[in-house]
Amino acid sequence: MLLHLVIPVVMLISIAVGTFVILGGVKILEAFFAVVIYQSIVMAIGGYFESVKDFVETATAGIKAVLPAIFILALAYSINTISKSLGAQLYVMELTKAWMTPAMLPAITFAAGACISFFTGTSWGTYALLVPFSIPIAFNLSGGELGPIVFITVGAVMGGGLFGDHCSPVSDTTCLSSFGAASDHMDHVMTQLPYALLTAGITFVLYVVLGVMA
Secondary structure (H helix, E strand, C coil), X not given: CHHHHHXXXXXXXXXXXXXXXXXXXXXXXXXXHHHHXXXXXXXXXXXXXXXXXXXXXXXXXXXXXHHHHHHHHHHHHHHHHHHHHHCHHHHHHHHHCCCCCCCCHHXXXXXXXXXXXXXXXXXXXXXXXXXXXXXXXXXHHCCCCCCHHHHHHHHHHHHHHHHHHHHCCCCHHHHHHHHHCCCCHHHHHHHXXXXXXXXXXXXXXXXXXXXXXX
């Protein structure tokens, strides 16, 4: 556990924090590369790989496992960049200015995040899509200040994204959970969906209450 978990995590945090302090910017990619190289050396010395071919096959399998998530994030951030270039945030702010109120924003943001994450299966992609729209609106409703509605809206974005990541049938989290429990995938989805929907309903009501109080 020390060699394969504690040391890699400490390395990752140390390199990220160290580069930020020394260079003024976090070199997160370099930090991950350093951890991967360390882990490869430790596993090779420990006899986890019988040959170079075995090492390459293991590395390839790991890369294949994370590629779908990387593609989803890349596409989400591409949409984010395009929407910024087109001024979509300003358009949405102008469009909702007449009827959007602080009482409605957190609940609507949560509901939108829950729907997007459920149908896409990704929480990070949901964050990338919603943050550029919802946070500026919340900031505008707060009179250009970091008021309570801004922090509540940030929480609504994260909560909505986590809903779909938890119970969507196309979410990697759900797939791994059903696989790890050796259960039928859709049975796993259907058994946890009622609890997730109940919690989401209560959360929606609470966001309405928080919006009114803010």
